Amino acid sequence: MDLRKVERFHSNKESIPGIVLSTLDDGEVIYGERAVEARLPDRLHRNTTDYDVYSKNPRKDALEAERELDKAFGGDYFETVQAQHPGTWKVRSKINGEGYADFTDPKKRLESDDIYGRKYIKLQAIKKRIHEILKDKTQDYRHNKDKDTLNRIRVFEQIKRDIAIPKIDKSRYKLFLKTKLDLQRKEKISKLTKPNSSFFNKPKGKRLKWL
16 A cells, blocks of 8 residues: 555544535435534543435435545545445545445435534434343344434533523622512511502512522
8 A cells, every 4th residue: 555645644633524524415414423512512522423314315325425525635545335224325435444424315304403513413312222222132243322312412411401500609699689679678668558458578489599
């Protein structure tokens, strides 16, 4: 093998994900780990090199990605091969044999979210698929990885819930208490002077929880 090609490939391989992403259009939906990492903060990402893409024309789109990669690298560095899974075409490097994109025909309509101009399968669909895999004993070889993915999603969802809870500092809390006591005193005075009226009506519903 031409060692100059090996050096060129490894010097530029960090650009591969961006090139693959640039070839996708509105009809293609990203799933798998890339769809998870599109939502999660960096600290919850798992190291991954490839894109999993649902496409109505998987072979055509895989060949398009291969052409763009070869063009960017300045030579014949990539190839498109049929994967073991029926209906899936893989774009892989001729230098290290590693796959960088899998294009699959979903055979059904998919619900997706638009994130930064690209379509990613909904998080709920990812969780549903993981639960199905975890129930399948024939796929126990990947259970640990999928459990980790599910747990990282749960951490992300907890972070979102925590952000949604209003937090009030001590000075604002003291002001709230003072205002509440003042209003309560005024309410008592009002009741003494006007038995049939009330200056202060307590709001109905749940009590505020101060953090």
